[in-house]
Amino acid sequence: MPTLAYREALNQAMSEEMRSDERVFLLGEEVGAYNGAYKVSKGMLEEFGPKRVLDTPISELGFTGLAVGAAMAGLRPIVEMMTFNFSLVALDQIINGAAKMLYMSGGQCPVPIVIRGPGGAAHQLSAQHSQSLESWYANVPGLKVVMPATPADAKGLLKSAIRDNNPVIFIESEVLYGMKGEVPEGEYTIPIGVADVKRTGKDVTIIAHLKMVYVALEAAAELAKEGIEAEVIDPRTLRPLDERTLLDSVRKTNRAVVVEEGWPFAGVGAQFADLIQREAFDFLDAPVLRVTGADVPMPYAKPLEHAAIPDKARVIEAVHRVLYRRQAT
Amino acid sequence: MKSGSATEHRGVTEANGFESDRLAPLEERARGADPSLVKDLLEKMLLIRRFEEKAAELYALGKIGGFCHLYIGQEAVAVGAISALGPDDYIFCSYREHGHALARGMDAGAVMAELAGKATGCSKGKGGSMHLFDTRIGFLGGHAIVGGHLPLAAGTAFAAKYQNQPRVTACFFGDAAVNIGAFHESFNLAQLWNLPVVYVCENNEFGMGTPIEKASSIDPLHERACGYGMAHTAVDGMDVLAVREVVGEAVERARRHNLPTFIEARTYRYMGHSMSDPAHGTYRTRAELDEHRRHDPIKRLTSALESIGALTPEAFEESDAQVRQVVEQAAAFAEESPDPASDDLHSDVYRD
CATH class of the missing domain: 3.40.50.920 (Rossmann fold)
Structure with a gap:
């Protein structure tokens, strides 16, 4: 079984899903030319081009809402939050938008979107960059909340999240990105909701x-x-x-x-x-x-x-x- | 309206490639328009007016609950703008959206049933007045956080471009929305990424009870678009043909060139912000309201058509009677429809 770093496992999951489904695209701050603030999207701009790997302005509310709208029109966006701390400025779009759209439309508007990035503390980043917000998101009906601890879980769960027809909050860890672990080769998914x-x-x-x-x-x-x-x-x-x-x-x-x-x-x-x-x-x-x-x-x-x-x-x-x-x- | 006709409002810069010809008087434009189209626009405005009057009545009877924001006075904006869209285009609205739903052709019964919280409502009774949806006609909701739907509209525009579909998104919101962050982030992205979206601000002069001069650092509001290099203009929102024409240009621009436009439609609401506040007496006077009613969009179009001999009072009465019948049927349908089943409480939270 090959050994991958957690960030590589995430990269594989996104790249594989983007190869197999034209509707999937990635957007966020520095995901393209910079290869991702934590290098999770390394090489993806080169492979998929600027149409499907989009560098955004520092505008979480705007690009998260844009992604929710794109999902309403049939696309399957992956939004990278540079860190989940910044998702707080996009909270209205996630909670009032993504989480509720299906229900308040009487089942007409699914929002298949993944919002992913690191959460929790890293090393001495202090108050505004060291928060675990999973209980905030897990409180909201309409959202799924996934938090993988190993490279294998990261890959298998992210692929499932991208295929899911609901908004998925996918929280990673800055200090785990470099961690290595065995990841099964080939098509590998882990169902959401299994401990x-x-x-x-x-x-x-x-x-x-x-x-x-x-x-x-x-x-x-x-x-x-x-x-x-x-x-x-x-x-x-x-x-x-x-x-x-x-x-x-x-x-x-x-x-x-x-x-x-x-x-x-x-x-x-x-x-x-x-x-x-x-x-x-x-x-x-x-x-x-x-x-x-x-x-x-x-x-x-x-x-x-x-x-x-x-x-x-x-x-x-x-x-x-x-x-x-x-x-x- | 702070000033008179559309001719005084159109100030789009040539650099943005938006034609800036001045409009002729309404009579002249009505004479040149397709008579069946004009009849349809008039009847749609009438339908909205009568529907909203009925909604107010049902609200007073306790048959409609929650918040209910009526559109009376603003009909020309939704009717004119939506008439300029194609069948595959997307529409997003704020919570004052009964009129847009009807203008788009949503069944009046399904709208009234939604207001009444019935299972036959367009959102199965789960959305209510502020969350009307019908994806079959591209109607992607009433949204009730001011400005919150502006990024969503950029998103459907993005998706259309991504999928090489010639679909335009129209997004309606009130004047108060220009002061919230979502407006600015959406405008920046829409122009930065050249998205086919038409943002229509319905400037009815008040955000709830707060007048524009106490809320916005700049007036005219459409000049906000300058900060993003976006094409912009104002239009007389009490003139349905003017709205149709100006929005039509923006829609073509979006469809052909993937470019956004910001249109400020100057209009006025006759009723309170919602059913819970009076039409006048707190933040505006009766005289002010009466002055605006002189520019009533339905009266203006009717007078123009009558003056050119394209409409008789009898024909108007006939249209009005037909529309009233549609509204009565919608109210009866809502009344007779069942409540949602208790099983429906937990459905539609997640999609398999």
């Missing part, structure tokens, strides 16, 4: 998405040394959520820790906790605990930034608590 068990275990379920998957896996490796077998579940899609895989795991382990990079109040982890208490209450041996980003705008200083983002130690601590164990030290 993945990233590590099996019987003692506790850790639910995490995007780069928090790796924090959870590190914690699980550490916990294994003390004989605790943690199961790590990556929902991969936040909406629609694969409730069954999450619940099956919790029914097996009887304990759950939810990890997310975003803010705690009304974060997606709260939704998981709600699901678990509602559907698996009788199986729980401890309250569901959440490990979240700090409830502050992201600080710049390195030690403060580290303190604001969930890490292995905090996940281990939460696992100990749901297992009613004292911490090792």
